[in-house]
Amino acid sequence: MFGRRYELFKLFGIAIRVDLSWFVVLALITWSLANGWFPESHPGLEASTYLWMGLFGALGLFVSVVLHELAHALVARRYGLAINGITLFIFGGVAEMRDEPPSPKVEFRVAIVGPIASILIGAVCFLAAGLGVLPAVAGPIVEYLATINLVLAAFNLLPAFPLDGGRVLRSVLWGWKGSLRRATRITSAIGAGFGTVLIVLGIVSLLWGQQLIGGLWWVLIGMFLRQAAQASYQQLLLRHALEGEPVSRFMATHVVAVPRSLSVRELVEKYFLEHHHKMFPVVDDGRLVGCVTTQEIKPLARDEWERQSVGAVMQKCGRDNSIEPEADAMDALGRMSRTGTSRLMVVASDELVGIVSLKDLLEFFALKVELDEKGNW
Numbered sequence: 001m002f003g004r005r006y007e008l009f010k011l012f013g014i015a016i017r018v019d020l021s022w023f024v025v026l027a028l029i030t031w032s033l034a035n036g037w038f039p040e041s042h043p044g045l046e047a048s049t050y051l052w053m054g055l056f057g058a059l060g061l062f063v064s065v066v067l068h069e070l071a072h073a074l075v076a077r078r079y080g081l082a083i084n085g086i087t088l089f090i091f092g093g094v095a096e097m098r099d100e101p102p103s104p105k106v107e108f109r110v111a112i113v114g115p116i117a118s119i120l121i122g123a124v125c126f127l128a129a130g131l132g133v134l135p136a137v138a139g140p141i142v143e144y145l146a147t148i149n150l151v152l153a154a155f156n157l158l159p160a161f162p163l164d165g166g167r168v169l170r171s172v173l174w175g176w177k178g179s180l181r182r183a184t185r186i187t188s189a190i191g192a193g194f195g196t197v198l199i200v201l202g203i204v205s206l207l208w209g210q211q212l213i214g215g216l217w218w219v220l221i222g223m224f225l226r227q228a229a230q231a232s233y234q235q236l237l238l239r240h241a242l243e244g245e246p247v248s249r250f251m252a253t254h255v256v257a258v259p260r261s262l263s264v265r266e267l268v269e270k271y272f273l274e275h276h277h278k279m280f281p282v283v284d285d286g287r288l289v290g291c292v293t294t295q296e297i298k299p300l301a302r303d304e305w306e307r308q309s310v311g312a313v314m315q316k317c318g319r320d321n322s323i324e325p326e327a328d329a330m331d332a333l334g335r336m337s338r339t340g341t342s343r344l345m346v347v348a349s350d351e352l353v354g355i356v357s358l359k360d361l362l363e364f365f366a367l368k369v370e371l372d373e374k375g376n377w
């Protein structure tokens with residue numbers, strides 16, 4: 001979901017990161033505050049003052065979003081859920097949780113606390129602005145933050161999964177009907193439907209309301225929501241099918257390995273082109289020493305193929321290309337998606353025992369989903 005991310009700082013041990021796309025939003029919000037919101041609500045100031053107000057308003061929004069996500073993350077951690085950190089990106093923020101909440105009650109609390117945090121921040125800002133104790137230009141900024149936090153809370157409370165309101169609804173349905181899968185299917189269908197509504201509204205305001213940026217924005221958020229709603233349902237099915245299944249169950253034990261001394265030319269001709277795999281384990285005297293993928297061959301010029309040996313270009317064994325036989329199949333999938341590889345070596349005490357491939361994992365998944373269709377979980 002994310003491109004390049006930068007860690008800004010840690011809060012309560014939770015990493016706060018920004019995706020590159022977030023800087024675009026920062027600039028857009030600063031610009032629209034400096035040219036629209038502030039001049040309209042507080043006319044008569046200088047253009048440079050509006051620009052500063054816009055920048056501080058946008059940074060205030062950033063702090064607000066971080067606090068909202070932090071509320072989710074801290075409550076989740078209190079219930080023992082693993083947190084990967086908070087990432088801010090083009091559509092706001094996400095507290096990345098590695099696990100699904102274990103019960104409807106936990107899901108409800110983790111979900112509701114974000115909007116509650118936003119409502120509290122909004123209320124505090126309203127009070128501060130209302131009391132009139134703030135210095136001149138800070139007043140309008142705090143007023144803006146009061147409004148935007150309440151808008152944030154309201155938007156997030158829409159019952160469209162994976163928005164917070166959708167999670168709240170899912171927890172209620174889950175508690176009521178006892179089936180996480182059905183609760184997720186219903187709420188993610190609502191989420192996808194809501195995404196479609198946003199796309200249509202965006203197009204309408206784009207064509208008839210002449211709202212270029214606003215309209216485009218709704219279309220993009222709508223597309224994102226649709227995609228996120230469908231992906232979370234898929235993710236849930238995937239997790240249910242693969243979690244708790246050891247890698248050894250899926251691995252192929254007949255493995256074609258290549259000797260370390262082989263030339264790159266022979267590797268390409270006799271292995272890559274013959275077997276159609278993108279990765280081969282490399283062995284030396286029957287001992288596993290690494291692996292070689294098409295990635296290592298790409299940068300080599302043709303005339304180097306004869307001179308270079310597999311041993312000189314291979315990758316060493318590590319977490320990115322190998323996994324233990326007793327590891328969870330979900331872990332294997334996570335590793336594959338993180339590194340973009342489709343095959344992992346299965347290694348037990350430095351010995352190659354098999355290969356697990358994305359294709360085998362997905363085939364098992366498809367089968368299990370078919371069999372589960374009528375299951376009740």
Ligand SMILES: [Zn+2]
Pocket residue numbers: 068069072114115156164
């Ligand atoms: Zn939230």
